[in-house]
Amino acid sequence: MADALVDALRSGRLGGAGLDVAEPEPLPAGHPLWSAPGCIITPHVADTEAMTVPPFAVRVRRNVAAFLGDGAFEGRVDLDAGY
16 A cells, blocks of 8 residues: 555655554654655654543553552553664
């Protein structure tokens, strides 16, 4: 799908694209989407505050409980995956 999008942007059949998520994720350095004309790539910031704050609050509450010894941490950073 990314190849078709790059082709459409480069040929002018598509005037632009805004991506908040890509495949593969994370998008590797040098991927053609980074330099495709009219392509804007955001780092997962397209959500609104109303969409993100409630689940974030739940995660914080669960991670505080995990820190206190009652449960497992959520949303841990995976250094091998790059996020």
